[in-house]
Amino acid sequence: MERQARRAQVLRHAKRIFARKGYHRTNVADIIGRARIARGTFYLYFQNKRELFEELLEEVLSELTARILRIRVGPGESDPVAQLRDNIRRVVEYVLDERELTDILLNHSVGFDRELDQRIREFYERIAALIQRSLDLGIEMNLVRKTDTRAIAYCILGAIKEVVGVLSRSPKAETAALVEEILDFGLRGVARPELLEAAARHGGHEDGGGFLFARN
Amino acid sequence: MERQARRAQVLRHAKRIFARKGYHRTNVADIIGRARIARGTFYLYFQNKRELFEELLEEVLSELTARILRIRVGPGESDPVAQLRDNIRRVVEYVLDERELTDILLNHSVGFDRELDQRIREFYERIAALIQRSLDLGIEMNLVRKTDTRAIAYCILGAIKEVVGVLSRSPKAETAALVEEILDFGLRGVARPELLEAAARHGGHEDGGGFLFARN
Amino acid sequence: MERQARRAQVLRHAKRIFARKGYHRTNVADIIGRARIARGTFYLYFQNKRELFEELLEEVLSELTARILRIRVGPGESDPVAQLRDNIRRVVEYVLDERELTDILLNHSVGFDRELDQRIREFYERIAALIQRSLDLGIEMNLVRKTDTRAIAYCILGAIKEVVGVLSRSPKAETAALVEEILDFGLRGVARPELLEAAARHGGHEDGGGFLFARN
Amino acid sequence: MERQARRAQVLRHAKRIFARKGYHRTNVADIIGRARIARGTFYLYFQNKRELFEELLEEVLSELTARILRIRVGPGESDPVAQLRDNIRRVVEYVLDERELTDILLNHSVGFDRELDQRIREFYERIAALIQRSLDLGIEMNLVRKTDTRAIAYCILGAIKEVVGVLSRSPKAETAALVEEILDFGLRGVARPELLEAAARHGGHEDGGGFLFARN
DNA sequence: GATGAATGAGTCTTCATTCAT
DNA sequence: GATGAATGAAGACTCATTCAT
Numbered sequence: 001m002e003r004q005a006r007r008a009q010v011l012r013h014a015k016r017i018f019a020r021k022g023y024h025r026t027n028v029a030d031i032i033g034r035a036r037i038a039r040g041t042f043y044l045y046f047q048n049k050r051e052l053f054e055e056l057l058e059e060v061l062s063e064l065t066a067r068i069l070r071i072r073v074g075p076g077e078s079d080p081v082a083q084l085r086d087n088i089r090r091v092v093e094y095v096l097d098e099r100e101l102t103d104i105l106l107n108h109s110v111g112f113d114r115e116l117d118q119r120i121r122e123f124y125e126r127i128a129a130l131i132q133r134s135l136d137l138g139i140e141m142n143l144v145r146k147t148d149t150r151a152i153a154y155c156i157l158g159a160i161k162e163v164v165g166v167l168s169r170s171p172k173a174e175t176a177a178l179v180e181e182i183l184d185f186g187l188r189g190v191a192r193p194e195l196l197e198a199a200a201r202h203g204g205h206e207d208g209g210g211f212l213f214a215r216n
Numbered sequence: 217m218e219r220q221a222r223r224a225q226v227l228r229h230a231k232r233i234f235a236r237k238g239y240h241r242t243n244v245a246d247i248i249g250r251a252r253i254a255r256g257t258f259y260l261y262f263q264n265k266r267e268l269f270e271e272l273l274e275e276v277l278s279e280l281t282a283r284i285l286r287i288r289v290g291p292g293e294s295d296p297v298a299q300l301r302d303n304i305r306r307v308v309e310y311v312l313d314e315r316e317l318t319d320i321l322l323n324h325s326v327g328f329d330r331e332l333d334q335r336i337r338e339f340y341e342r343i344a345a346l347i348q349r350s351l352d353l354g355i356e357m358n359l360v361r362k363t364d365t366r367a368i369a370y371c372i373l374g375a376i377k378e379v380v381g382v383l384s385r386s387p388k389a390e391t392a393a394l395v396e397e398i399l400d401f402g403l404r405g406v407a408r409p410e411l412l413e414a415a416a417r418h419g420g421h422e423d424g425g426g427f428l429f430a431r432n
Numbered sequence: 433m434e435r436q437a438r439r440a441q442v443l444r445h446a447k448r449i450f451a452r453k454g455y456h457r458t459n460v461a462d463i464i465g466r467a468r469i470a471r472g473t474f475y476l477y478f479q480n481k482r483e484l485f486e487e488l489l490e491e492v493l494s495e496l497t498a499r500i501l502r503i504r505v506g507p508g509e510s511d512p513v514a515q516l517r518d519n520i521r522r523v524v525e526y527v528l529d530e531r532e533l534t535d536i537l538l539n540h541s542v543g544f545d546r547e548l549d550q551r552i553r554e555f556y557e558r559i560a561a562l563i564q565r566s567l568d569l570g571i572e573m574n575l576v577r578k579t580d581t582r583a584i585a586y587c588i589l590g591a592i593k594e595v596v597g598v599l600s601r602s603p604k605a606e607t608a609a610l611v612e613e614i615l616d617f618g619l620r621g622v623a624r625p626e627l628l629e630a631a632a633r634h635g636g637h638e639d640g641g642g643f644l645f646a647r648n
Numbered sequence: 649m650e651r652q653a654r655r656a657q658v659l660r661h662a663k664r665i666f667a668r669k670g671y672h673r674t675n676v677a678d679i680i681g682r683a684r685i686a687r688g689t690f691y692l693y694f695q696n697k698r699e700l701f702e703e704l705l706e707e708v709l710s711e712l713t714a715r716i717l718r719i720r721v722g723p724g725e726s727d728p729v730a731q732l733r734d735n736i737r738r739v740v741e742y743v744l745d746e747r748e749l750t751d752i753l754l755n756h757s758v759g760f761d762r763e764l765d766q767r768i769r770e771f772y773e774r775i776a777a778l779i780q781r782s783l784d785l786g787i788e789m790n791l792v793r794k795t796d797t798r799a800i801a802y803c804i805l806g807a808i809k810e811v812v813g814v815l816s817r818s819p820k821a822e823t824a825a826l827v828e829e830i831l832d833f834g835l836r837g838v839a840r841p842e843l844l845e846a847a848a849r850h851g852g853h854e855d856g857g858g859f860l861f862a863r864n
Numbered sequence: 865g866a867t868g869a870a871t872g873a874g875t876c877t878t879c880a881t882t883c884a885t
Numbered sequence: 886g887a888t889g890a891a892t893g894a895a896g897a898c899t900c901a902t903t904c905a906t
Contacts (some may be wrong), residue, residue: 021327022326022327022333023327024240024327025327025329058377104289107326108326108327110238110323110324110326111237111238111239111240111241111326111327113241113323117238128263132313135406138406142408143407143408144276144406144407144408145404145406145407145408147397147400147401147406148264148393148394148397151379151394151397151398152397152401153408154375154378154379154382155375155376155378155379155398155401156375156377156406157370157378158374158376158377158379158381159370159371159374159375159378160371160374161374162370162371162373162374162375162377162378163367163370163371163380165374166370167246177364178364178367181363181364181367181368181371182367182371184363184405185363185405186370186373186405186406187405187406187407188361188403188404188405188407189400189401189403189405190351190354190360190361190363190368190372190402191359191360191361191403191404192358192360192361
């Protein structure tokens with residue numbers, strides 16, 4: 001258990017440095033200097049620098065995975081939008097709690113080695129797939145208009161990534177309002193509802209085409 | 217001119233490799249191996265690896281900057297949404313044309329050195345600011361509902377980044393449809409207009425709060 | 433202390449090689465090969481080759497500086513010539529003790545970089561200034577004839593440099609005799625005293641001009 | 649002949665740069681930049697950088713060799729001291745005329761490669777031998793007191809080297825006076841003649857020992 | 865367990881020299 | 886002859902990892 005505490009402490013320091021300098025510019029000297037352990041000790045707790053980083057990465061990925069739940073419909077399940085909101089809220093809360101860790105994922109996670117890059121990409125693809133399934137479900141339930149759900153899934157993923165990415169390196173924000181903004185943006189977009197209504201009345205049909213303004 | 221041609225050739229090869237392996241995993245040996253030039257020749261054309269990379273980066277950034285125009289309103293200006301659509305179209309077209317270059321920016325650009333990281337961040341902030349201004353303008357013109365425009369600007373930026381980021385490493389897609397999807401998503405969100413109308417009728421007010429489904 | 437011992441060992445080997453091949457022809461591989469350490473180990477103890485060299489140089493310069501004392505006159509001070517002799521003796525002894533180090537200074541020290549070159553030149557200028565002051569003092573005390581003391585200071589410096597420079601790469605010599613030769617040469621020159629007396633009697637005046645033989 | 653003129657011009661530029669930066673810090677780019685010739689052209693006139701340098705070196709060495717004549721005695725020969733004076737004068741004149749070239753020899757000539765270093769050393773040894781022979785001859789002729797002529801030869805050589813070495817990097821000096829100073833220094837040393845006379849009267853004998861002041 | 869000295873593979877960069885035009 | 890682009894050997898330096906104490 002002592003061992004675990006020591007490890008955790010090194011991880012804590014390393015997290016800091018990785019968040020600030022990224023993977024490649026952080027070297028073992030930085031970490032052991034900060035953690036005040038000897039060079040050899042580092043390798044007592046971690047196989048190597050990559051493994052340490054991987055562990056941190058695993059932590060964000062699994063925590064985020066745990067906080068993003070598949071939308072469920074059926075008796076006894078709460079309203080899908082509420083589920084959606086909860087997902088976003090849990091993600092935002094985690095980002096605010098663990099800025100350094102999420103900063104690593106959101107702002108530094110690229111170009112390690114094939115495997116880690118791959119793992120991150122797969123994570124995002126899993127999330128995108130989850131979103132896409134929710135959209136498909138929403139379409140089925142007549143809650144969501146017909147779209148290219150794969151493209152839109154990435155739009156939604158990107159929107160959240162970017163906004164929380166900025167969040168993870170900015171001063172604390174008010175969670176509830178931000179969650180609502182994101183949710184509203186995803187659901188309603190930015191155009192004024194009245195205009196959308198008007199557009200809808202004048203022969204727009206639900207699947208996209210030619211609404212509000214003429215296309216060229 | 218000969219010189220420029222040679223330079224361009226090396227840049228072309230380097231672009232490829234950077235796109236595939238990222239900045240840190242690419243070394244000068246990779247580049248000269250691919251470009252089939254001697255080690256010394258590389259340094260004839262570029263001060264070092266970083267400078268070469270910087271040049272590629274500069275190219276994407278300035279090309280994108282050129283393709284993203286500020287939305288203008290007034291007599292003689294075309295419809296703002298059309299301008300928006302054109303911006304998105306031009307970006308998407310560039311991404312499809314220059315996949316490798318944009319892939320570098322979108323999927324590998326982080327953790328070089330303070331200066332390059334900074335430059336990229338500033339680029340995105342410039343774009344976000346542009347979007348935010350457009351949103352503010354839209355609100356003024358009663359085209360856009362009231363929102364936290366800064367947060368939403370990042371959402372929009374992120375949505376586009378992600379979708380074109382995926383694009384830049386996927387097989388060619390149909391541009392027009394994708395542009396329309398992105399645009400529609402940004403303007404209308406994903407919810408069915410009928411539901412939004414219904415929600416609007418039942419006491420929702422335009423600026424966000426509690427629409428469609430109850431919050432917890 | 434262990435660290436210091438290791439450092440000293442590398443310095444010892446490097447000294448050898450620098451003395452034999454000079455600064456530019458010596459590379460790090462030579463040093464680590466001789467010292468039987470790995471490449472990285474070298475950089476554990478020295479920032480780079482230049483720094484190591486600088487350290488050796490500093491050592492000779494400071495040791496020589498310490499051994500060359502300003503001539504002092506006054507009650508309680510020993511005879512100036514004795515002081516002079518002691519200076520020369522201490523230098524000669526050091527050269528014989530630390531041939532390699534002094535060989536570096538005397539026979540290889542030129543053309544490193546501006547800074548080191550500068551430092552060496554300043555050292556010699558300091559010594560020359562010291563000698564000049566002694567000469568001026570000697571003139572004041574009526575021990576030394578009137579001369580261009582700056583030029584003669586460099587003559588004396590050069591005489592000593594050259595003779596000990598040869599010394600530092602030759603088999604051991606008898607110190608006391610050599611010191612006396614140098615001292616006598618500086619004080620009396622090479623001409624036979626009788627001739628000088630004769631010349632002095634026949635209208636030569638002490639400050640140089642036309643003595644002993646006619647000038648053309 | 650055109651060829652020779654071109655060569656000479658490159659040599660002239662190279663001389664400048666070598667004098668300022670020394671052999672190792674001067675690179676071919678410096679030379680061709682200054683001489684305004686193409687890289688390939690350089691190798692049309694010189695086999696390589698070393699050969700060019702060697703040529704400059706050869707020039708100084710042979711010119712100096714030509715100006716330093718062996719002292720001759722016998723009917724029809726001028727007074728040995730006058731011959732000495734002429735040697736010194738010719739050297740000083742050359743140094744003042746060809747500062748850059750002599751600066752290279754006097755202040756930068758060490759650490760090229762074994763062969764050049766060797767050649768320079770041999771040159772000096774030849775000069776030293778010449779001086780030594782003159783001294784031996786002087787002793788025979790009862791003009792020179794008995795000394796360790798080898799050591800003193802190096803003293804004299806060093807004195808001249810140093811003083812003209814300083815000269816070659818200083819503003820122009822008055823030749824005649826300097827020559828006389830050097831000559832006087834070599835012949836009479838620095839001590840006042842009266843003191844030497846006194847010392848000689850009180851039991852000093854000509855070969856060095858215990859004159860003027862007691863030894864410790 | 866803890867330490868930190870030692871390692872050496874991996875990279876970058878320079879620069880004298882060559883050679884096709 | 887003249888050019889200057891191309892070459893590649895030589896050398897410097899870094900840093901993740903190992904290992905004897």
